[in-house]
Amino acid sequence: MSVITELIREEADGTLSFGNYELAVKSKKQDFEYEGDLYKVKTFKEITKLERNGMFVYESVPGTAVSHMDVTENTMSFEVEGTADAQITVELEEDTSYQVFVNEKGIGEMKTNLGGKLVLSVELETMKSAKIRIEKI
Numbered sequence: 001m002s003v004i005t006e007l008i009r010e011e012a013d014g015t016l017s018f019g020n021y022e023l024a025v026k027s028k029k030q031d032f033e034y035e036g037d038l039y040k041v042k043t044f045k046e047i048t049k050l051e052r053n054g055m056f057v058y059e060s061v062p063g064t065a066v067s068h069m070d071v072t073e074n075t076m077s078f079e080v081e082g083t084a085d086a087q088i089t090v091e092l093e094e095d096t097s098y099q100v101f102v103n104e105k106g107i108g109e110m111k112t113n114l115g116g117k118l119v120l121s122v123e124l125e126t127m128k129s130a131k132i133r134i135e136k137i
Contacts (some may be wrong), residue, residue, distance in 0.1 A: 002081070003065045008032045008041045008050075015070045019048040021063035021082050056117075059089045064124070074136040080122060081129040089119045092134065101133040109137065 007029040008018040016034055020027070023044040030040040040051045043063055050058040050066075058066065064086050069078035076090060092098065094116035100107050102122060112118045122130050 004067075007043060008039060010034055011068060013068065015068040015078075017065075017067040017069065018050055019043045019060075019063060019065040021045055021048065021065055023063070056091045058091070060086045062086060064088070075134065077131070077133040079129055079131050080124070082124040083128075085121060085123050085125050087119065087121050088132070089117050090134065091116050092118050093136070097137040099135045099137055101135070102130050103127075104131065104133075 003020040003022050004017050005020065007020060007027060008016070011017055018041045020043050026042060026044045028040065028042040032039040032041070037052050042049045045063050046061070048060045048063040048066070060080070060082070062082065062084055064080050064082040067079045076092065080086065080088065092112050094112055094114050097109055097111045098118060100110050100120055110118055110120065118134065122132070124130060
């Protein structure tokens with residue numbers, strides 16, 4: 001996996017990839033159409049943020065590259081890469097419990113807040129990349 005030089009793209013398998021943590025200055029791409037929705041990505045070394053139709057989807061601090069993001073009714077999965085440990089926030093259903101997996105290892109049950117946000121930390125400094133899967137309980 002590597003950074004997404006075009007900032008956001010649809011993969012051959014129908015998933016979404018976005019983000020470039022190697023950029024020194026903030027870059028953005030908006031009005032990217034994917035499955036009937038419009039996406040906007042802002043990314044650089046300090047932060048990566050994705051919005052769908054003007055609503056929050058994903059944010060990482062510091063910036064990351066996300067590949068093969070797949071969102072269904074009950075799961076969200078993606079691979080994330082970066083140069084340092086990252087705090088990742090994703091938007092899911094509000095006030096709902098989820099089981100979270102990092103590299104297929106369960107890290108526990110987490111509950112979203114009333115705004116639907118779930119926050120997790122991923123140790124990327126030692127691994128460089130991690131596969132994340134979040135399943136609704």
